[in-house]
Amino acid sequence: MTVLRQVQAFLRQENVLPPQTRVLVAVSGGQDSRCLLDVLHRLQPRWDWTLGIAHCDHGWRTDSRENAHYIQNLAAQYGYPYHLAQAQNLPSQEAAARQWRYHILLKIALQYNYKIITTGHTASDRVETFLFNLWRGSGLAGLVALAPSRALKAGVGLVRPLWTVTRPQTAAYCQERGLTIWPDGTNENLDYRRNRIRRELLPYLRQHFNPQVERQLLQTLEIFTAEQQFWQGWRQGVWPQIYDPQQQRVNRQKLAPLPLALQRHVLRFFLQSHLQRAVNFQHIEQVRRLLTLGNGAQTAPLPGGQRALVRGDWLCLTPALPVPPNPTIPPPPGFDLDSPLG
Numbered sequence: 001m002t003v004l005r006q007v008q009a010f011l012r013q014e015n016v017l018p019p020q021t022r023v024l025v026a027v028s029g030g031q032d033s034r035c036l037l038d039v040l041h042r043l044q045p046r047w048d049w050t051l052g053i054a055h056c057d058h059g060w061r062t063d064s065r066e067n068a069h070y071i072q073n074l075a076a077q078y079g080y081p082y083h084l085a086q087a088q089n090l091p092s093q094e095a096a097a098r099q100w101r102y103h104i105l106l107k108i109a110l111q112y113n114y115k116i117i118t119t120g121h122t123a124s125d126r127v128e129t130f131l132f133n134l135w136r137g138s139g140l141a142g143l144v145a146l147a148p149s150r151a152l153k154a155g156v157g158l159v160r161p162l163w164t165v166t167r168p169q170t171a172a173y174c175q176e177r178g179l180t181i182w183p184d185g186t187n188e189n190l191d192y193r194r195n196r197i198r199r200e201l202l203p204y205l206r207q208h209f210n211p212q213v214e215r216q217l218l219q220t221l222e223i224f225t226a227e228q229q230f231w232q233g234w235r236q237g238v239w240p241q242i243y244d245p246q247q248q249r250v251n252r253q254k255l256a257p258l259p260l261a262l263q264r265h266v267l268r269f270f271l272q273s274h275l276q277r278a279v280n281f282q283h284i285e286q287v288r289r290l291l292t293l294g295n296g297a298q299t300a301p302l303p304g305g306q307r308a309l310v311r312g313d314w315l316c317l318t319p320a321l322p323v324p325p326n327p328t329i330p331p332p333p334g335f336d337l338d339s340p341l342g
């Protein structure tokens with residue numbers, strides 16, 4: 001199937017980019033987002049979207065201004081509005097850049113009334129995220145962290161239209177269509193873990209274990225994604241019975257008899273949605289221990305400083321700490337912090 005048909009099929013199946021939506025396309029200039037922009041442009045007449053382009057200049061590379069200028073020209077060629085964000089003194093770290101990017105894309109979307117942000121994440125990114133999280137000891141949610149779409153904030157969604165398309169396919173698409181790409185020198189830098197997975201680990205696995213390793217891992221991911229969706233559906237059903245939204249607390253008596261996997265799933269959701277931060281296995285286990293402890297027992301501080309504690313039949317969180325005078329930019333709620341490649 002061609003990339004165009006594949007994206008079209010994905011959009012129909014997921015129903016995440018309805019006709020007449022205002023869509024902000026995040027473009028770095030690399031082959032994936034370049035492919036994404038061209039595909040959405042070609043599909044636009046059929047879906048009647050209003051497209052705009054956003055570029056985030058991290059200010060790290062010596063060519064970052066020219067890169068931004070290049071995207072501006074692209075936007076002019078396609079005839080779409082262009083939104084540029086420039087970072088000031090952003091630390092040269094993957095996580096900081098990702099966090100800033102999502103924050104700024106959401107800000108642009110809210111300001112200009114875009115309902116959906118699209119990124120050029122591909123099936124190859126999903127494989128890399130999977131491998132990355134595998135040796136961090138992640139659960140199912142971390143392994144399938146790159147969802148095809150997710151809600152961000154205030155009616156803005158994030159969609160990844162190239163979810164089923166692999167990186168070799170985006171490369172071939174750009175070549176066939178004669179699309180110019182802005183080379184990103186940092187993709188060669190093996191100090192970044194994601195580059196090592198892409199350039200060293202996957203070729204090694206291909207050579208020594210399975211020439212089709214990417215395809216096989218995508219199959220595993222498909223199985224895991226369906227299972228994760230099952231858990232989410234299950235949790236949505238049980239949540240109203242064990243969660244008290246008035247007091248924002250979880251009923252211990254109702255949670256304790258549930259199987260271990262279900263307890264962990266519920267507590268992960270409870271903590272992440274209230275703390276608005278990623279929590280790891282140790283945090284969840286600390287809170288789970290409270291199921292069998294007496295009134296007043298509490299955990300050590302959790303990410304963000306709040307603690308979980310026992311109040312009779314209920315698991316509660318201590319009040320949120322005051323925001324420091326110069327807060328670091330929090331990631332938008334709904335963005336999965338477990339994903340190293342988000």
Ligand SMILES: Nc1ncnc2c1ncn2[C@@H]1O[C@H](COP(=O)(O)OP(=O)(O)OP(=O)(O)O)[C@@H](O)[C@H]1O
Pocket residue numbers: 025026027028029030031032033034054055056057058101118119120121125184341342
């Ligand atoms: N500087 C940026 N400005 C705007 N969007 C960005 C920027 N960097 C990344 N993105 C968005 O996030 C997606 C994933 O970026 P990432 O750098 O993780 O992967 P990539 O495979 O190198 O993507 P690309 O080939 O598009 O550069 C990009 O396809 C793009 O949609």
